[in-house]
Amino acid sequence: MIDREEVPAPGFSTSPWSPEGIATLHAAGGDMRSALEAGLRAVLALAAAPVHTPLDTGRSAPIRGEGDDLGSLFADLIQDLLGQIEFFGGSLQDVAVDGVLRRGDGGYVGWGYALGALQDVSRGDVPRLLGTPTASESATQGVVLHATLHRP
Numbered sequence: 001m002i003d004r005e006e007v008p009a010p011g012f013s014t015s016p017w018s019p020e021g022i023a024t025l026h027a028a029g030g031d032m033r034s035a036l037e038a039g040l041r042a043v044l045a046l047a048a049a050p051v052h053t054p055l056d057t058g059r060s061a062p063i064r065g066e067g068d069d070l071g072s073l074f075a076d077l078i079q080d081l082l083g084q085i086e087f088f089g090g091s092l093q094d095v096a097v098d099g100v101l102r103r104g105d106g107g108y109v110g111w112g113y114a115l116g117a118l119q120d121v122s123r124g125d126v127p128r129l130l131g132t133p134t135a136s137e138s139a140t141q142g143v144v145l146h147a148t149l150h151r152p
Contacts, residue, residue: 010034012042021151022130028144035143036074036110037097039133043078044114046149047085047127048092060113061088063095066103070135073100073108074145078129084114086126092116127151 010029017023025042029035040063061084065076077097085092097112133147 010038012038012045014042014046017046017151021127022148023127023151024146024148026144026146028142030142032070032100032108032143033097033110035135035145036077036100037095037112039074039145039147040077040081040095040097040112043081043147043149044085044092044095047082047151048090059118060115061092061118062111062113064109064111066107066109068105068107070108070137070143070145071133073110074133074135074147075129077110077112078133078147081114082126082128088114088116088118091118125152 012025012027015024023046025039025046027035027039027042029038063077063080063084065073065080067073067076081095092114094115095112097110100108100110103109127149130148130150133145135143135145137143
């Protein structure tokens, strides 16, 4: 059982893009849902060029993922979000994870949505996930996710 008073607030950090086009992200949360949400916000920060004009964020595009473990669930959610970024580009401004459930076979299903104006502003070369994300859970750190992206 995780003592919620010891777990840091949900959040993420990202590295800058290297000359080889590689960036890493680190996300943490007190539970799976908040850690996945922080991780997907990190992906959005790395992959979607921000639009510098105010956008109506009243629209959403669904994201969904499945995996045999938390790392593979995160990978599937990243892939789905990158697909939305490929289509909507910088018109996506935020992401939310609505839920995470355990499947009957021990795996996970997660779902949520990306928020924004949902204008077709394809950004062209969208980063891709490099390798499989890692996930861990501890009493002091909560749920921690790491992933690496590569952009062409």
